Amino acid sequence: MRIKLLQEHEHAGRRHAADAELDLDAATARWLIELGVAQPLSEPKPKPPKEK
Amino acid sequence: MYFSGQGKLFVAKRDVNGIPQAFRYLGNVSDFKPTFTTDVLEHKESSSGQRLPDLRQIKSKAASITAKLDEYTKENLALGLYGTAVTTAGASVTAEVLPSALVVGNYARLKYPEVSAVVVKDSAGSPATLTLGTHYEIASANHGTLKILNLAAFVQPFKVDYTYGAHDRVAMFLADPDELFVRFEGVNTADGNKPVLLELYRVLFDPLKELASISDDLGALDLSGSALYDATRVADTVLGQFGQFIHV
Numbered sequence: 001m002r003i004k005l006l007q008e009h010e011h012a013g014r015r016h017a018a019d020a021e022l023d024l025d026a027a028t029a030r031w032l033i034e035l036g037v038a039q040p041l042s043e044p045k046p047k048p049p050k051e052k
Numbered sequence: 053m054y055f056s057g058q059g060k061l062f063v064a065k066r067d068v069n070g071i072p073q074a075f076r077y078l079g080n081v082s083d084f085k086p087t088f089t090t091d092v093l094e095h096k097e098s099s100s101g102q103r104l105p106d107l108r109q110i111k112s113k114a115a116s117i118t119a120k121l122d123e124y125t126k127e128n129l130a131l132g133l134y135g136t137a138v139t140t141a142g143a144s145v146t147a148e149v150l151p152s153a154l155v156v157g158n159y160a161r162l163k164y165p166e167v168s169a170v171v172v173k174d175s176a177g178s179p180a181t182l183t184l185g186t187h188y189e190i191a192s193a194n195h196g197t198l199k200i201l202n203l204a205a206f207v208q209p210f211k212v213d214y215t216y217g218a219h220d221r222v223a224m225f226l227a228d229p230d231e232l233f234v235r236f237e238g239v240n241t242a243d244g245n246k247p248v249l250l251e252l253y254r255v256l257f258d259p260l261k262e263l264a265s266i267s268d269d270l271g272a273l274d275l276s277g278s279a280l281y282d283a284t285r286v287a288d289t290v291l292g293q294f295g296q297f298i299h300v
Contacts, residue, residue, distance in 0.1 A: 012147040025179070028146050031171060031213055037144045 001029035003038040057084075057248065059238025061119060063131070063255075065230050070253065070284030072233035079123030082272065084236060086117045086252065086279070086295070115279035115294055117234065117255060120272045126220040132260035132273050134229050135222040142166070142217045152209040154200050160210075162196035166217030172198070173213075174206035182206065231256050231280065234295075252295035253282040 005020045009032070016022065021041060024032070032038040061081045064072035091114075095107035121128050126137035150160045172188055173179040182188050187206070191199040196216070236250040257277035264271035285293050 008143050010143065010145045010148075013149070024146070027173075027179075027181075028213060031169075032144065032146065035144060035169065035215065 001026045002041040003029045003032060004041050005032075005038050007037055009037055053240075054242035055240050056242040057238045058241055059236055059248070062235045062237065063232040064235070066233050066254065070233075070282055072235070075233075075235060076127060078119070078121050078128060079125060080121075081119055082122050083118070083120040085119075086115060086250070089114050089116075115252070116277060117252065117279060118274065118276045120274055122270065122272050124271065124273065126222050128273055129222040130227075131229075131257060132275055133222055133224045133263075134227055134259050135224050136226045138221050138223075140164075140219055140221055142215065144169075144213075144215045146213040147211045148214070150198075150208075150210045150212060154203070154208060154210070156200055156203060158200045159191055160198045160200065162198065162212060162214065162216075164214075164216035165194060165196045165219050167193050167196045167214045168217070169213075169215045170198070171213040173211050175209055175211065176207040179211070180206060182210065225259075229257060229259075234279075247300035249298040249300060250295065251298075252279045253285060253291075253293070254280040256280060 002021060002023050005016055005018050005022065007018050009016050009020075011022060011024070022038075029038065029040070033040060061078045061084055062075040063078060064075040066072055090110050091112045093107075093109040093111050094105055095109070096103045097106040121132075126139075129135065130137040145162075145164065148163060154160060167190070170184070170190060172182040172184075174182070184190070185201075187200070187202045187204060189199050189201055191197040198212070232255050234252040234255045236248075238248045238250065239245040240248055255277050257275050260273060260275065262274070279294050282293050285291055287293075
């Protein structure tokens with residue numbers, strides 16, 4: 001799950017500034033969102049299949 | 053005139069011209085002593101049959117100071133530990149890896165103190181979450197310490213998510229010591245609290261010889277250092293080149 005940090009955060013020993021975007025497992029991402037540390041980024045819409 | 057001193061001790065960094073910058077009060081100082089020594093060449097005569105001293109030649113002069121700082125402030129610790137004092141705001145951590153092969157009864161240290169909202173997971177492909185009070189306990193939230201209670205079938209190493217609070221940190225031997233201007237603003241309690249002023253222009257403190265951490269008495273930071281010749285005050289016949297004592 002892709003999130004955007006709202007404040008500084010450290011993941012796996014690496015510090016990330018606010019506004020950084022991270023790909024995390026769903027449980028960790030939800031935990032950060034509930035804490036107010038991050039917000040979810042909308043998933044890109046799947047491209048429509050090409051017409052033949 | 054008798055003397056019994058009390059007062060406040062300040063230090064300041066010096067600019068390139070030896071001028072003291074902003075002073076910092078060191079907090080309560082229960083003992084402060086400048087000491088002075090000379091290295092002397094003593095010669096004894098060889099004619100009387102009694103080898104009597106007939107010459108004392110001063111080879112060098114030196115001044116040093118000791119100060120017992122009662123307050124363990126981050127700035128005083130940084131001074132005595134050649135460190136850097138940093139105030140860290142609270143923030144969050146995910147996936148902090150604990151040491152592998154932990155066994156029941158082991159304690160694990162988190163990187164930051166004042167922890168809360170702790171979640172411990174294992175390293176399985178689909179990570180399992182350990183239960184607080186069953187698999188681990190927070191031995192000290194203030195210090196950031198976990199204790200392993202039950203390993204079940206979890207896959208190590210464990211990874212921890214948590215938040216931590218604001219704290220002051222002094223990392224040791226992180227910085228070269230500054231040469232400091234030392235200023236004692238005192239009173240002579242044996243003479244009606246008349247003000248006295250003592251200044252040492254250029255002092256280099258040694259690192260603390262010890263950091264009293266467990267004791268029955270109040271701890272103190274025992275600083276010692278050397279007063280150095282201040283070349284920015286060459287041949288100053290009023291102020292001297294080391295320091296001065298003033299009866300105000």
